[in-house]
Amino acid sequence: KKYELEMRFCDEVLKIISSPKHWAANQYFTHPVDPVALNIPTYFQVVKKPMDLHTIRQKLDAAMYERAKDFEDDVRLIFKNCYKFNPEGDYVYQRGQELERLFEQEFSK
Numbered sequence: 001k002k003y004e005l006e007m008r009f010c011d012e013v014l015k016i017i018s019s020p021k022h023w024a025a026n027q028y029f030t031h032p033v034d035p036v037a038l039n040i041p042t043y044f045q046v047v048k049k050p051m052d053l054h055t056i057r058q059k060l061d062a063a064m065y066e067r068a069k070d071f072e073d074d075v076r077l078i079f080k081n082c083y084k085f086n087p088e089g090d091y092v093y094q095r096g097q098e099l100e101r102l103f104e105q106e107f108s109k
């Protein structure tokens with residue numbers, strides 16, 4: 001019972017932070033970073049564990065998270081990767097901060 005409740009909470013949070021309503025904040029994080037498309041060939045040397053919202057959706061739907069904490073760790077990995085690769089103050093860096101604020105608000109309810 002507790003497991004189902006935790007996963008339902010994660011599903012709700014994921015729906016909110018991934019929604020088109022918050023496109024300005026989530027647009028850079030909805031799908032895996034494509035280093036070829038973005039012309040950032042060093043990306044996979046800098047970011048060892050890529051993560052994105054679509055991959056998290058697939059893992060949640062495949063019951064790959066045992067606890068809400070594991071879901072949280074993957075979401076926070078998106079922010080860590082963003083802050084590691086994008087220059088501080090850069091436009092994408094600031095979108096990451098915006099999405100992190102939204103996540104904190106929803107995940108702490």
Ligand SMILES: Cc1ccc(Nc2c(-c3ccc(O)cc3)nc3c(C)cccn23)cc1
Nearest residue numbers: 028029033038039040081082083085086092
């Ligand atoms: C030369 C350069 C500099 C910065 C970026 N950042 C960036 C990222 C990004 C997202 C998460 C992440 O962990 C790393 C990068 N996604 C984009 C997109 C979709 C369009 C334009 C820039 N984008 C791209 C190219």
